[in-house]
Amino acid sequence: MMQLLSLVAMEPPIAYEGRSVRNEKVKVLQAVRRMDPREVRSATARGQYGSGWVAGEEVPGYRHEEEIPERSTTETFVALRVNVDSWRWGDVPFYLRTGKRLPKRATEIAVTFRQVPQLLFKEALDAPYLEPNVLSLRIQPNEGISLKFLTKVPGSRLRVRPANMDFLYGASFLLQAPSAYETLILDAMRGDATLFTRSDEVEAAWEIVDPILEGWQGMPPPKFPNYEAGTWGPDEADELIERDGRHWRRL
Amino acid sequence: MQDLALTWSGRALDVSRIEAELGKLRYMAAGEPASGQGFALRTSLLNMVVYAEHEEGGLMASRVIEELASYHPSRALVVIANAAAGESLIGAQLAAHCHISRSEEQTVCCEEVTLRVDGPAALHLHSVIVPLLVPDLPVYTWWTEQLPADTHLFRELMETSDHVIVDSDKFDDELGGMLGLARLAEAVPRCTLGDLNWDRLEVWRDLLQQQRKVTEMRHHLAFVESVEIRHAGNDDTNKPGRAILFLAWLARSLGWDLASVSSHGPQRFTLRADEDRKVSAYVHAVDLPTAEPGALAAVKISCRSDTARALLSISRTGDPNHLIVRTEHLGMANEEGYRLEPAGISALLMLELNASPHDAEYNEMLRAAGPLMKAARA
Numbered sequence: 001m002m003q004l005l006s007l008v009a010m011e012p013p014i015a016y017e018g019r020s021v022r023n024e025k026v027k028v029l030q031a032v033r034r035m036d037p038r039e040v041r042s043a044t045a046r047g048q049y050g051s052g053w054v055a056g057e058e059v060p061g062y063r064h065e066e067e068i069p070e071r072s073t074t075e076t077f078v079a080l081r082v083n084v085d086s087w088r089w090g091d092v093p094f095y096l097r098t099g100k101r102l103p104k105r106a107t108e109i110a111v112t113f114r115q116v117p118q119l120l121f122k123e124a125l126d127a128p129y130l131e132p133n134v135l136s137l138r139i140q141p142n143e144g145i146s147l148k149f150l151t152k153v154p155g156s157r158l159r160v161r162p163a164n165m166d167f168l169y170g171a172s173f174l175l176q177a178p179s180a181y182e183t184l185i186l187d188a189m190r191g192d193a194t195l196f197t198r199s200d201e202v203e204a205a206w207e208i209v210d211p212i213l214e215g216w217q218g219m220p221p222p223k224f225p226n227y228e229a230g231t232w233g234p235d236e237a238d239e240l241i242e243r244d245g246r247h248w249r250r251l
Numbered sequence: 252m253q254d255l256a257l258t259w260s261g262r263a264l265d266v267s268r269i270e271a272e273l274g275k276l277r278y279m280a281a282g283e284p285a286s287g288q289g290f291a292l293r294t295s296l297l298n299m300v301v302y303a304e305h306e307e308g309g310l311m312a313s314r315v316i317e318e319l320a321s322y323h324p325s326r327a328l329v330v331i332a333n334a335a336a337g338e339s340l341i342g343a344q345l346a347a348h349c350h351i352s353r354s355e356e357q358t359v360c361c362e363e364v365t366l367r368v369d370g371p372a373a374l375h376l377h378s379v380i381v382p383l384l385v386p387d388l389p390v391y392t393w394w395t396e397q398l399p400a401d402t403h404l405f406r407e408l409m410e411t412s413d414h415v416i417v418d419s420d421k422f423d424d425e426l427g428g429m430l431g432l433a434r435l436a437e438a439v440p441r442c443t444l445g446d447l448n449w450d451r452l453e454v455w456r457d458l459l460q461q462q463r464k465v466t467e468m469r470h471h472l473a474f475v476e477s478v479e480i481r482h483a484g485n486d487d488t489n490k491p492g493r494a495i496l497f498l499a500w501l502a503r504s505l506g507w508d509l510a511s512v513s514s515h516g517p518q519r520f521t522l523r524a525d526e527d528r529k530v531s532a533y534v535h536a537v538d539l540p541t542a543e544p545g546a547l548a549a550v551k552i553s554c555r556s557d558t559a560r561a562l563l564s565i566s567r568t569g570d571p572n573h574l575i576v577r578t579e580h581l582g583m584a585n586e587e588g589y590r591l592e593p594a595g596i597s598a599l600l601m602l603e604l605n606a607s608p609h610d611a612e613y614n615e616m617l618r619a620a621g622p623l624m625k626a627a628r629a
Contacts, residue, residue, distance in 0.1 A: 053377075058371070161607065230381075
């Protein structure tokens with residue numbers, strides 16, 4: 001997730017080559033504000049799944065999986081809000097969410113655009129709030145890009161509804177893209193380090209994560225399991241983002 | 252239309268395989284790259300989930316989705332559920348309904364996934380539906396069956412959806428079903444409800460609203476004395492649901508206190524219009540072979556103020572597709588005829604899909620009409 005965060009937030013590198021790209025990625029991670037214990041409480045949510053249904057199949061809870069201790073407190077879900085203290089991203093929150101046994105497997109970066117300062121058609125729309133436009137970069141599965149925006153419904157009345165314009169990479173060319181490992185092995189053979197994580201990048205990522213882990217250790221132990229397999233995580237994750245007047249996208 | 256059938260079935264849903272096959276369909280629908288097309292962009296407005304318990308219900312839904320494809324490009328998931336089957340088994344079949352515009356420059360497609368879900372998995376459909384939804388778009392669920400006594404699954408689908416559409420005309424106990432819907436609407440407030448039976452009243456509601464814009468009638472409608480609503484039916488097929496819904500809507504529109512309703516037998520009610528004035532309402536079935544049971548046959552509104560009397564009626568004629576609006580006041584009568592277009596399931600569903608998924612008009616109607624529905628069932 002830190003990789004994706006640094007890729008989406010980095011400034012344009014001066015060239016597409018290993019050093020330039022990785023320099024920019026490291027700068028992002030170095031700019032991520034470190035959390036103190038109080039922030040860990042308000043800006044993170046963790047969870048562990050119980051039994052439930054996924055893809056039409058009943059699945060056991062984490063503590064009943066093979067070779068997992070019955071009282072395990074290992075997290076299987078985390079949601080975070082992080083701030084990147086840089087000129088560009090000073091007031092833009094980044095929300096990260098990952099977990100096991102969620103309803104679907106998806107890796108995406110979604111850029112939610114700001115509301116415009118003034119809604120010209122607010123009165124006619126009879127709505128104080130319009131859904132923001134969202135640009136989604138789909139990493140896997142089904143690599144592609146989609147743009148969600150509001151469009152006017154045909155007719156004399158002024159009504160809008162969301163529309164989704166989706167570009168599916170695989171369906172556009174129907175060629176088998178090389179797997180991630182194939183790409184990396186080929187890059188290694190060529191001596192191209194662009195897609196490999198540099199040691200200072202790894203250290204910078206741990207400097208973000210360590211205070212969170214320490215903060216959790218100072219908190220009362222969570223009541224696990226706290227989300228049902230096949231759902232989008234614990235209620236605390238919803239509360240985390242809803243406190244900021246936002247909500248998680250429906251994936 | 253292009254179809255691609257999958258012969259696949261298994262104990263769990265194979266999301267990646269379904270998505271891959273849908274990708275192929277998109278590629279086929281986009282045309283040949285050599286012709287300058289072939290870039291598989293998809294435009295979608297909504298997710299449409301259909302719940303059916305029989306093959307016929309699924310086929311009917313599939314036909315309707317195909318008819319709506321050019322207006323509502325969507326991903327449609329038609330779920331044919333059979334919870335009574337012993338073992339969980341899920342099968343899928345895919346199709347793309349594509350319409351090419353007159354200029355033949357644009358193609359609008361609807362992806363349809365038919366899922367046959369047997370066994371216990373049919374009681375946990377969110378786990379089958381959610382992985383296949385297109386992100387960010389509203390989810391409309393069309394429940395084609397009766398409202399079950401155990402509403403666990405219905406409620407689960409409400410929690411997965413923005414708008415759930417039923418047809419209370421199909422309920423064996425229309426009023427009991429609508430009262431059940433009212434309870435579910437309270438329990439899951441973020442999901443709105445829609446009812447094709449409510450949509451069937453749209454023309455009648457529009458005609459009455461038009462009369463409220465006429466200055467003289469607006470004055471008289473402030474002094475309603477009695478309302479009579481006739482609906483098609485007989486002793487064997489008494490379906491008062493639509494008539495009761497219309498009465499509730501009328502009462503709400505004219506500001507009567509629905510909580511004050513009292514009944515004098517199953518068909519006669521009294522409502523309080525204001526502190527000094529009460530309105531009597533009479534809902535009853537009439538034999539009307541040209542209309543389906545439950546359809547409104549006539550609405551008669553009698554008004555009486557200290558100075559004048561007036562009558563407003565909307566009624567069917569011998570022609571099943573013709574309505575007469577008649578007004579009488581100050582000794583003058585006026586009649587106007589209106590064409591009543593037959594409203595098939597596609598047209599009714601279109602009304603639901605055209606509305607915002609957050610439009611809570613029907614939820615509010617259900618809440619307001621509760622006392623009237625209870626009185627009608629008593």
